[in-house]
Amino acid sequence: GPKVLQIPSHQIIDMGQMVTLNCDPVSNHLYFYWYKQILGQQMEFLVNFYNGKVMEKSKLFKDQFSVERPDGSYFTLKIQPTALEDSAVYFCASSSPGGEAETLYFGSGTRLTVL
Amino acid sequence: GDQVEQSPSALSLHEGTDSALRCNFTTTMRSVQWFRQNSRGSLISLFYLASGTKENGRLKSAFDSKERRYSTLHIRDAQLEDSGTYFCAAEAGGGSGNKLIFGTGTLLSVKP
Known part of the structure; x- marks a missing residue:
């Protein structure tokens, strides 16, 4: 089936550094998402993105977070600067509008560890 | 805010048995999606429903x-490979794009 790829699968950085998480969404999808999952807990919505703009964001999407998708490239989540509480697995997802196609397809996540 | 209540939180089954998971929503939802998360953390989409059954x-x-305030997932003749964490996720609609609200998950363990 459709695949969303996330690079890297693991990232370890020091607190205060910048990190960029990369997502290669399903090729014909138009909506893009980031979710955050702290170990053992539920997935929580961060942000969705369409037509070059943030459509909706949650309170977890702090000012230090930003997303973008320059034409034809990865959909990225940047955290600058990072904090200890940013340690989590970040999942990217994509979807296309309309009926059954609104199924969200998730990547396998990037495990971020902030030391 | 909108909440998704998932039960049970954990479930242990013997191979060959049947069971069901349930999600209740505190408000009317537009659609629901069920996922299984495996031991490596990968999230696999099982179903997308806007109504009815699949x-x-x-x-x-x-x-x-x-x-539109609850959804169920039935597992028949459970097998070892069904083990994992199952999440329901619902979309309230009226917002921008498909913002999913996840349940807290059901940790399913299937034993021989």
């Missing part, structure tokens, strides 16, 4: 079409 092999899911 079946795929030993799995069957239903979304209450009247009040």
